[in-house]
Amino acid sequence: MSELKSFPLPDAGEGLTEAEILNWHVAAGDQVEVNQIIVEIETAKAAVELPCPWAGVVAELLAEPGQTVEVGTPILTIDVDPDGSAPPGSQNGTAAGAAGASQAGAAAASAEASGEGGGDGDSGEQVATLVGYGPAKSTGVKRRPRTDTPKGPRGATNGSSASPEAPADGGAATSTTAPTRGESTEPDGTVEYVPLAKPPVRKLAKELGVDLRQVIGHGEGGVITREDVRRAAEPAPTQASQAAPAAQAAPATQQAPAGDAERERRVPIRSVRKATAKAMVSSAFTAPHVTEFLTVDVTPMMELRNRLKNQPAYTGVKLTPLAFAAKAMCLAVKRTPEVNATWDEESEEIVYKDYVHLGVAAATQRGLVVPKVRDADSMTLAELAAALDDLTEAARSGTTSPSDMVNGTITITNVGVFGVDTGTPIINPGESAILAFGAIRDMPWVVDGELVPRKICQLSLSFDHRLVDGQQGSQFLADVGALLSDPAVAMTF
Missing domain, CATH: 4.10.320.10 (E3-binding domain)
Incomplete structure (x- = not known):
């Protein structure tokens, strides 16, 4: 007899409550194996692929692409015993796999087949289990057969009261599950x-x-x-509506202009956009923002960039101005640790962090995301440039892992790629500062009393005034500017 199992939408990490179904990789009737990728979902932080916790046949998809589903809601059913050959009390796959998928989410999403099996009742048969979860012992409970x-x-009846195993008049067996x-x-x-x-x-x-x-x-x-x-x-047709074609004898010579509602487009607020809006509102009305600005001559930085691009250590490395700005931030943090701290409201403490998990704001089709470069302060310029390139590409393609989206300490946003000079960025929740890196332009600049063309860039720093004073914010911004205008200053840090 067939045995159906429901697969609930798991929490893909960090206590998320819902996710949007992006793409199904299976359809009803498909044979699936343990750990086979069956669906791609989008949470408020990233797109995640989910593996199947059981082997069997897909019975039904319970959610459609584009639909937002709450965590714990069944999204498909799988017949784990389509041939009706499993011994009583056996389990195809593991009950712990389903429970673990619902609770762990992120670990299950990135799991790969381990090849290990678990006991299957008293049959001694080894079956695959969802990676990261051990097999549950069989309860020995039989599913009650249906007799209706x-x-x-x-x-209307189908003219047969026989069971699926013995159809009347030689007819084909009919599944009732x-x-x-x-x-x-x-x-x-x-x-x-x-x-x-x-x-x-x-x-x-x-x-x-x-x-x-x-x-x-x-x-x-x-x-x-x-x-x-x-x-x-649709309403049932009336005599008046049936006679309507006769009344439409002369077509209108001029079409009336469409109303405003007909020229509007409504898009549901969900996933990344919904999470971003909630975070920005919370930050803007919780942390007292102060923003300072600095205009910098980055000509020396651009000259150094051109020289380094020809060095063997930078072969194949996408060395962008953003990498220099990120490196300057990591160095400047050492002198002003307050910009790399967190205000803990509950414990009434300021948490200073002796590491830099650098957030990089990236614009994607799904909205703004901020993946993190872990331990950016311990990286060389070449390593940091490569990490920034990999992280931004993953963000734009929607493949950033949930673990790379949390626990940042300070953020940089590159508004210069859009041709914008500067702005007043909103601090990422849980952090105390964010730097906006503006466009680099050829502009007139006074050097040694003479007006000459130089590479000019504007920086703006927003910081939380609860734990960063004006002097500390100004010092950090000035340090970043000094490192970009004269990279040799790095030797003094």
Whole structure:
């Protein structure tokens, strides 16, 4: 007998409550293995691929691409015993795999097949388990067999009361275990028709006020589709509407202008955009922001960049001005540790951090994300440049791991790539400062009393005035500017 298991949407890390279904990698009827990637989801922080905790056949997909689902909600069902050959009490895969996937999320999302098996009841058979979770002992509980008579739409019987194992008149066996399919047995023995429809279709029917029991499904196997629901929601034609074609004798010579609503486009607020908005509002109205500005002659930095690009150590390295600014920040933090600290409201403490997890604001199609370069202060300029390139590329492609999106200590945002000179950036929650790196332009500059063309850049620093005083913020910004205008100053830090 078939045995269905529901796969709930796991928490993909950091206590997230919902995620959006991006793409399914399987369809109903597909054979799947343990740890096979079955779906790609997008959380508020990153796109994540989820593995399957069981082997079997996909029975039904319970969520559609573009749908936002709460953590713990079943998103598909898998028949772990499609041949009905498993011994009583056996488990295909592991119950711990499902529980672990729901609780661990991020670890399950990046798991790969380990090749290890677990005990399968008393049969001694070894089965694959979801990586990171051991096999659960079989409970020895049998699934109660269904005995109700399959029925078609509108309660019509299929003319057979035989069990699937012994169909009447030599007919094909019919599965009676698919979810939301067909019928249910009442306590008094009567059989009530249950409409065949997927959760998104049921939601649409509820919104349109359509009783699915009154709808005939035109999908495969009599499943009710969205089109069936919309068709049922349309008002019945009246005599006046039937006579409408006759009234449309003369077409209008001039079309009336469309209303404002018809020229508007509405997009749901979710995933990255939703999380970003919440974080920015919280930061703006929690931390008292102060922003300072500095205009810097970065000609020496650009000259050094041109020289280093020809060095063997920088072969294949994308050495951008942003890498120099990031390195300057890591050096300047040593003299002003307050800009790399956290204000802990609950414990009433300032947490100073002797490391730099540098956040890099990156614009993506899904919205603004801020992946982190771990221990950026311990990297050489070449290593930091390579790490920045890898991180920004991963962010734009949506492949950043959830662990790279948290626990930053200070952030840099490169507004110069958009041709913008500067701005007043909002501090990332949990941090105390953010530096905006503006566009580098050829501008007139006074050098030794003479006006000459130079490479000029503007910097702006926003900092939390609860733990960073004006003197400390000014010193940090001046140090960054000095390092960019004369890289040799780095030797004095």
